[in-house]
Amino acid sequence: MNDIAFSSSSNSKGAPQSLSIALLGSGGSGVMTAGGQLLDAAGQAGWYGMMTRSSGPQIRGGEAAALLRLSPQPVETHKGRFDILLAIDWLNADRFVGEIILDQKSIVIGDSGGTVPEAISKMGGRYVELPLTQLAKSINGGRPNMVALGALAQLIGLPLRALETVLSKSLAKKGQDAIDASIAGINAGAEQASAIPDIPDFAVTPTENQERWSITGNEAAGLGAIRGGIRFVAAYPITPGTEILEWLAPNLKKVGGVLVQAEDELASINQLIGGSFGGTPSLTATSGPGLALMTESIGLAVASETPVVVVDVMRGGPSTGIPTKSEQSDLNIALYGLHGDAPHIVVAPMSIGDCLFTTQWATHLAETLQTAAIVLSDQSLGQTRALIDKPADIAFVSGGRTLTSKSENFQRYVVNDCGVSPMSIPGTPGCQYTADGLEHTPTGTPSSRAEDHIQQLNKRKRKLDQFDYGDHWAKILGEGETAVLTWGSSTGPVREAIAMLEAEGKHVRLISMRLLLPIQPERLAAALQGVEKILVVEQCHGAQFYHYLRAHYDLPGTLRSMAVPGPLMIRPDDVYSELTAWENA
Amino acid sequence: MDTVTQCPSLKPKDYKSGTKPVWCPGCGDYSVLLAITKAMAEMSLSPENVALVSGIGCSSRLPAYLNVYGFHAVHGRALPVATGLKVSRPDLTVLAAGGDGDGFSIGGNHFMHACRRNVDMTYIVMDNQVYGMTKGQASPTTDPDWDKSKLTPGGTKINPYYPLVIALASGANFIARASSTDPNGAAKVLVDAMRHPGFSFVHMLSPCVTFRPEQKDWKKMVRSAPVEPTTDPAIAAKRLMTDDNFFLGTLYKGDRPAYQPELKATVDNISELDKGFIL
Numbered sequence: 001m002n003d004i005a006f007s008s009s010s011n012s013k014g015a016p017q018s019l020s021i022a023l024l025g026s027g028g029s030g031v032m033t034a035g036g037q038l039l040d041a042a043g044q045a046g047w048y049g050m051m052t053r054s055s056g057p058q059i060r061g062g063e064a065a066a067l068l069r070l071s072p073q074p075v076e077t078h079k080g081r082f083d084i085l086l087a088i089d090w091l092n093a094d095r096f097v098g099e100i101i102l103d104q105k106s107i108v109i110g111d112s113g114g115t116v117p118e119a120i121s122k123m124g125g126r127y128v129e130l131p132l133t134q135l136a137k138s139i140n141g142g143r144p145n146m147v148a149l150g151a152l153a154q155l156i157g158l159p160l161r162a163l164e165t166v167l168s169k170s171l172a173k174k175g176q177d178a179i180d181a182s183i184a185g186i187n188a189g190a191e192q193a194s195a196i197p198d199i200p201d202f203a204v205t206p207t208e209n210q211e212r213w214s215i216t217g218n219e220a221a222g223l224g225a226i227r228g229g230i231r232f233v234a235a236y237p238i239t240p241g242t243e244i245l246e247w248l249a250p251n252l253k254k255v256g257g258v259l260v261q262a263e264d265e266l267a268s269i270n271q272l273i274g275g276s277f278g279g280t281p282s283l284t285a286t287s288g289p290g291l292a293l294m295t296e297s298i299g300l301a302v303a304s305e306t307p308v309v310v311v312d313v314m315r316g317g318p319s320t321g322i323p324t325k326s327e328q329s330d331l332n333i334a335l336y337g338l339h340g341d342a343p344h345i346v347v348a349p350m351s352i353g354d355c356l357f358t359t360q361w362a363t364h365l366a367e368t369l370q371t372a373a374i375v376l377s378d379q380s381l382g383q384t385r386a387l388i389d390k391p392a393d394i395a396f397v398s399g400g401r402t403l404t405s406k407s408e409n410f411q412r413y414v415v416n417d418c419g420v421s422p423m424s425i426p427g428t429p430g431c432q433y434t435a436d437g438l439e440h441t442p443t444g445t446p447s448s449r450a451e452d453h454i455q456q457l458n459k460r461k462r463k464l465d466q467f468d469y470g471d472h473w474a475k476i477l478g479e480g481e482t483a484v485l486t487w488g489s490s491t492g493p494v495r496e497a498i499a500m501l502e503a504e505g506k507h508v509r510l511i512s513m514r515l516l517l518p519i520q521p522e523r524l525a526a527a528l529q530g531v532e533k534i535l536v537v538e539q540c541h542g543a544q545f546y547h548y549l550r551a552h553y554d555l556p557g558t559l560r561s562m563a564v565p566g567p568l569m570i571r572p573d574d575v576y577s578e579l580t581a582w583e584n585a
Numbered sequence: 586m587d588t589v590t591q592c593p594s595l596k597p598k599d600y601k602s603g604t605k606p607v608w609c610p611g612c613g614d615y616s617v618l619l620a621i622t623k624a625m626a627e628m629s630l631s632p633e634n635v636a637l638v639s640g641i642g643c644s645s646r647l648p649a650y651l652n653v654y655g656f657h658a659v660h661g662r663a664l665p666v667a668t669g670l671k672v673s674r675p676d677l678t679v680l681a682a683g684g685d686g687d688g689f690s691i692g693g694n695h696f697m698h699a700c701r702r703n704v705d706m707t708y709i710v711m712d713n714q715v716y717g718m719t720k721g722q723a724s725p726t727t728d729p730d731w732d733k734s735k736l737t738p739g740g741t742k743i744n745p746y747y748p749l750v751i752a753l754a755s756g757a758n759f760i761a762r763a764s765s766t767d768p769n770g771a772a773k774v775l776v777d778a779m780r781h782p783g784f785s786f787v788h789m790l791s792p793c794v795t796f797r798p799e800q801k802d803w804k805k806m807v808r809s810a811p812v813e814p815t816t817d818p819a820i821a822a823k824r825l826m827t828d829d830n831f832f833l834g835t836l837y838k839g840d841r842p843a844y845q846p847e848l849k850a851t852v853d854n855i856s857e858l859d860k861g862f863i864l
Contacts, residue, residue, distance in 0.1 A: 043864040213862040223862075226855055231848075232673040234665075251858050256850035260672055263698035267665040270658060274638065274669025277656055278677065282669065300659050387864070393856070426654040426670075426677050429633040434602075434648045434655030445604055446649060446657070 014503025015496045015572060018071035019156055020079050022100045023148065025088035027055070027062045030145030035066025036385065037166050038149055043212055043387040044162040048074045050352070050386040054099060055324060056092075063092035065100065070156070074388060076351045077492030080571040082106055085125070086152055087114070088132060088144050094119040098568055109151065111144065128196055135188045141181035142188075150189025160190055211390040217381035218243035218285075220355035220391075221311050222251065225283045227356070228363025228396070230309065231257030232282040234271035236264055236290060239323040240379040241313035244285035269294040272308045273301055277435055279425030281367055283309040283359075288317045288330045291374070295337045298372045302342040302460065304435040305413065305423070307366040307373075311359060314378040316566045325567030326380035328488055331544040334374045335517055343461045345373035346517035350475060350491035352386040357394065358514060361472055364396035369463050370423055376516070378539075380489045380569055406430040411442040415455050419463025464518045473515040476527050480507035482579070483528060486537040487513045487545055490570055494537050497575035508579060519552045532557040535582065537575055541565035591629040597622035600632060602652045607643075613765035613791030613800075614644050617711055620763070621651070621680075623772035628779060630678055637680045638667040640687035643718050644711035644791065647682050661691030664699040664708065671706050675845050678779065679706040686716045689725040689746050696748075700755035703783040705843040707775070710748065710786070711765070713793035713800060721796035733796070748788055749825045753818060753837060758783030760821070760837040761814075762830075764790040766804040770833060777835050783843040790831075803831070810834040 023038070025031040032053055039051045049070040056062040067082075069075050081101045086109040087093055094117045102108065106125035110116055111132040121127070130151055136142040153163050163186055171179045215223075222244045225233070233252060235245040249259045257280075262268035268284045275282035286294065291312045301308045314330045316322030334346045345365050349358035359375050366373035407422065412433040414421045421442075424431030438446040439453050447453075475491070478498060486494045491512040498508045511527050513520075528534070534555055538545040543563035549555060562578050564570050600622040608614050625635065635653035639645035641660035648655025654677075658666045667681040681699075688696055688710045699708065714731075716722040722736045725746040732740045752760050759781040763771035771789065778785035790807065792800035810832035815821050821837035828836075852858070 040864065212864045213859075214864050215862045219862070223858060226858060232669065234669060253846075254850065254852045254858065255855055256848050258672060258846045258848055260668070260846075262665065263694055266662060267668075267695055267698070270662040270665035271669030271672075273658065274656070274666035274671075275673040276669075277654075277666070278636075278670045278674035280673040282673070296659055297662060300662075304656070390859075390863075426636050426674065427633055429631070432632055432652055432654050434651075434657055436649070436657040437659050438657060444649075446646075 014499040016071045016073040016075050018069050018075055018079065019084070020082045021068045021070070021084045021086070021152060021156070022082045022096070023066040023068070023086050023152070024093055024096065024100075025064060025145070026091040027064050029064070029088045030143060031064050031066050031088060034145040034149040035068055037163065037170060038152060038158070039068060039385060039387065040166045040214055041153065041158060041162040042070045043214055044165055045159055047072060048387045050075055050078070050384055052078065052380065052384040054096070056095065063095050065096055067100070077496055077572060078569060080573045084109065084152065084155065085120070086148050087111070088148055090114050090117055093117050107155070130189070130192050132189070135192065136185060139181055139184045139188065141177060142185045146182045146185025147189035150186030151193035153186065154190035154193035160186060213388050213390055214385060215352065215388060216243065216383060216385045217349065217352040217355040217377055218313065218383065219247045220353060221285065221349070221359040221375065221377060221382070222247040224356040224359030225309070225363060226251060226255055226257070228360040229281040229367065230283040230363055231255065232272070232275035232280040233257070233259040234262045234268035234275070234282070234284050235259055236262050236268045236286065238287045238290045240315055240383050241285040241287045241290070241311065243382065244311060244313065265290040265293040266297070269297040269308070269310065273297060273304070273306050276306045276308055277426070281307065281363060283311065283363065285311040285313060287313050287315050287323070288333070289320065291330060291333060292337070295333065296339070298344065298374070299338040299340060299342050300437040301372040302338065302344050303437045303439075305370040305421070305460070306435060307370050309359070309363050309366050309373045309375065311375040311377055313382040314376060322567050324379065326378045326489065326539065326569060327566035328376070328378060328490065328539040329542065329544065329565070330376060331516070331540065331548065332542070334376055335548060341457055343464045344371050344517060345369070345464070346376065347373065347515055348376040348488040348513070349381060350488060350512045350514060352381050352384055353388040353391055355381055356391050360394065361396070368420070369467060370420060371460070371464065376488060378489050412444045413440060413456060413459070414442045415459050418466060419459045421459075469515055469520065473513065473520050473523055474527065475510070475512045475514065477510040478502070478507060480509045481531055482533045482535070483509035483511055483531045484535045484537055484575070484579070485511050485513070485549060487516065490537050490539055493570045493572045494575050496572035497579060500572065500576050501579060516548070521553050524553050528556055533560070533582070534558070535560050535562055535579060537562045537570065539564055539566055539570050592631045593629045595626055595629065597626045600625045600652050602650055604649050606650050607646055609795045611794040612643070613713065613793070614647065614711055616765035616768045617644070617709070617771065617789055617791055618647060618650055620765070620768040620771035620775060621709070623768065624775035624779065625653075627772065627776050634676070635678045635680070636670055637682060638663045638670065639681065640683040640692060641718070642684035642687045642716070644682065644684040645687055661687055662695065663687065664692060664695040667706055668699060668702065668704050671704050672846065673848070675705070675848070680709065680779070681706060682709040682711070684717070685710060685712040685714060685726045686724040689748055693725070697751065697755040700752050700757035700784055700786065703756060703758050703841055703844045705782055705784070705845065707778045707785040707787065709775070709789050711789045711791035712748070713791050713797060715793050715796045717793050717796055747825070749786075749828065749836065750822070752786040753821055753825055756841065757786045758839040758841050758843070759785035759835070760825070761786070761835040762788040762790070762833050764803065764807045764833055765792065766790070766807060767833065774833070774835060781838060783839065783841055806831045807833050810836060814838045816840060
């Protein structure tokens with residue numbers, strides 16, 4: 001037992017005990033494969049954890065890193081520093097400086113004979129060499145990534161049996177020879193690592209044997225869509241949202257739905273409108289550039305009161321920006337990007353697992369309120385795989401499409417108290433109407449009369465304002481006169497920073513808003529009762545969330561903005577430092 | 586198409602909504618509306634099982650004048666809306682309609698890909714070689730020396746676009762031309778188009794009496810194509826490339842199968858999908 005290496009893992013600040021591992025290599029070296037297998041094996045062994053794939057824009061080649069955090073408790077964010085960095089090779093490794101932070105207590109492992117780049121070595125850490133390539137060559141069909149995987153398992157005390165189970169499953173299609181070669185590789189790596197002196201002990205108590213899932217935010221959003229009733233998807237590929245579409249294509253088919261690859265985002269959003277008009281709940285997934293192209297027709301969905309769901313997996317912007325990295329900078333376009341007065345729904349998942357619930361809820365809201373819902377996920381949620389407890393199976397009762405049989409005097413856009421009017425679907429006799437993006441009368445006839453315009457504007461606003469969104473609008477945790485207001489993927493690091501302060505006896509309230517439109521001023525005012533200081537945390541250079549709050553809400557006390565652009569994620573330590581500095585200021 | 590519930594007793598006028606069109610007196614689109622209702626009556630379609638989707642422009646006002654389900658979408662996007670509707674509701678008879686600017690300029694990409702995708706629907710483009718709703722600008726089918734638009738003084742000096750050739754090259758399964766100056770002939774072509782499987786493209790000449798009054802002469806210029814529809818794309822290509830824009834009738838009938846994914850669940854319960862995530 002050596003107590004120098006893992007002090008951060010067993011920190012006393014109240015954050016989850018955890019171990020952070022970076023597995024680095026040039027493209028094709030298999031670091032992503034090995035990282036995924038390590039995560040799955042950790043899950044088999046009763047751990048929680050997460051893995052983020054970090055790579056450059058190269059299609060093949062270039063640099064790649066699997067960033068893992070393993071813990072006996074669920075984790076929703078990475079830490080700043082890494083306990084272990086294992087590099088299969090050092091090609092372009094210096095590009096990860098800033099993302100992978102090491103200190104004196106870190107262990108840095110490289111292949112024998114390699115040279116650690118100065119940018120890495122100057123951060124500190126204890127350097128250990130392992131003959132990864134040499135050991136791989138001694139095995140028929142052996143690969144250095146498998147040797148590395150075995151070495152890591154040995155270092156962190158992960159039972160090799162768990163790895164063998166995962167390898168046997170994931171390599172089943174490649175045959176027994178491939179499985180044997182991989183298992184020989186991990187055994188060789190483990191044996192070599194056990195010879196390293198002073199290996200620290202990372203004792204993990206596996207939690208009880210409850211059902212655990214391995215899922216990315218993008219897959220979770222896809223499952224949420226199907227659970228919400230989505231049966232038509234039009235798709236145009238875009239990083240980092242594509243995996244939602246790729247998951248949905250085969251899975252929609254299983255449930256009798258269909259995904260169509262469209263020619264562009266203008267087509268995909270309009271195909272959704274067609275699908276939805278026909279009575280089939282419809283969704284697409286995209287990223288910022290695609291959302292920008294779709295905004296005209298999202299307005300059409302609002303005006304024609306045709307339910308659609310658009311999931312925007314945000315990336316660094318503006319323009320093409322940084323497609324492979326995360327940012328929360330599409331908030332403004334999601335809130336305000338539609339021309340005219342176009343009330344709609346904007347929601348944001350606050351964790352990887354929550355991508356499921358929030359997408360399902362968005363579908364329910366769009367369908368019930370006959371409008372467009374935008375889900376703001378982002379790259380860090382979408383492309384990170386996490387081990388989570390089995391998500392709850394929640395069912396909503398939708399009430400939007402109320403009309404499936406003949407109705408006398410049907411008026412599609414009838415003005416009523418709740419603002420939601422009966423919607424017939426084609427095939428229903430006697431209820432034919434023309435859905436229109438032109439302003440219209442209650443029957444749907446185009447009209448430019450002032451009276452019709454104000455009636456329909458009020459109706460479309462009223463139906464969203466009057467709806468009871470319940471407790472789902474936000475997550476509120478803790479008490480205290482200081483509050484952190486945040487949203488989306490920033491919630492994870494904020495929550496952990498607050499836990500660190502909690503361990504010091506300091507109480508900070510967390511308010512993470514899942515529902516961003518329509519605004520909920522009364523609910524937020526209640527949540528902020530007794531608060532004297534508010535820190536607003538977001539991953540965005542322009543402080544879009546801060547300005548949104550200032551524009552729409554009465555906020556008590558002193559306000560401070562912590563607006564940090566991508567591509568580097570906000571870490572719990574950053575929020576902790578900000579809160580501590582403000583307290584001491 | 587003949588499998589849907591039919592209404593043999595309906596007359597063409599029964600397919601009209603009664604809403605008064607915004608079109609100028611003498612506009613060709615009135616006769617296109619008439620031809621569409623004649624075709625629907627001829628096919629005994631039940632109005633509730635038909636949907637007509639349009640974009641923006643004079644001709645795109647059409648859905649409001651019909652007693653079928655309609656969608657008046659945004660400029661250029663009739664085809665994707667119609668595609669989403671038909672793919673998810675293959676039981677419906679789906680038509681898309683609009684003008685030359687809507688279909689060939691702002692919606693040009695969708696036109697190519699709708700031809701290529703070959704979803705079973707009929708697309709009617711009312712071509713008057715001008716943007717009428719915005720008061721007379723050149724469209725993709727306008728001659729290069731037409732100099733009456735303030736936006737392009739002296740003419741566009743750009744060669745027009747040949748929609749039928751592009752439809753063929755892109756994979757449309759049915760290509761025809763009709764004219765509003767002959768509503769009965771146009772109705773026949775539309776019936777032919779709606780009955781043909783896959784994507785049917787009907788180029789509908791429809792004069793603009795306000796900004797292109799010279800198009801009143803089209804009535805004298807149109808004539809039936811002297812040939813039978815071909816099923817051979819090579820013959821069709823030559824025919825369409827040498828076409829003078831005034832031959833009417835069905836010019837090409839392909840035999841590509843329509844794009845229609847099967848909408849049949851293979852799992853009894855959606856909780857089956859959870860299995861992929863359980864460790």
